[in-house]
Amino acid sequence: MLEPSHNNELPPIPGKRYFTIGEVADLCSVKAHVLRYWEQEFPQLSPVKRRGNRRYYQRADVLTIRQIRSLLYDQGYTIGGAKQKLSSHEIKDDTSQYKQLIRQMIAELEEVLDVLNSPA
Numbered sequence: 001m002l003e004p005s006h007n008n009e010l011p012p013i014p015g016k017r018y019f020t021i022g023e024v025a026d027l028c029s030v031k032a033h034v035l036r037y038w039e040q041e042f043p044q045l046s047p048v049k050r051r052g053n054r055r056y057y058q059r060a061d062v063l064t065i066r067q068i069r070s071l072l073y074d075q076g077y078t079i080g081g082a083k084q085k086l087s088s089h090e091i092k093d094d095t096s097q098y099k100q101l102i103r104q105m106i107a108e109l110e111e112v113l114d115v116l117n118s119p120a
Helices: 021-028 034-040 059-074 079-087 087-092 094-119
Strands: 048-050 054-057
Touching: 021 034, 021 054, 021 059, 034 059, 054 059, 059 079, 059 094
Parallel strands: none
Antiparallel strands: 048 054
16 A cells, blocks of 8 residues: 655646646646656556647646656655556555545635635
8 A cells, every 4th residue: 555645745736627747747746857757657647649749638647647756756666666566456456546636626625615705
């Protein structure tokens, strides 16, 4: 099972369908060149490429990137170890991705609640 990570400190993922590489870099606290490298190393990452070879990531991609970041930076895995961990059944059965989604939804609902409770 994955250990708790510092992904809680990352900004919440906005409710958009697609994200640019710059937005994903900010959301995951990694540089764009690192994301391009990870795309080559991890088959799970496959952003949609549009005109001009521009990358557009979806929410699932952002969650996968945060998971890779946690494995590499927080838990000390090597690229090879992180690949094995991601491709194993253990990670697929793990609830950490669901917990991250739930935390994200709670943060978004709290923002909505603040807007509703603020005086008009």
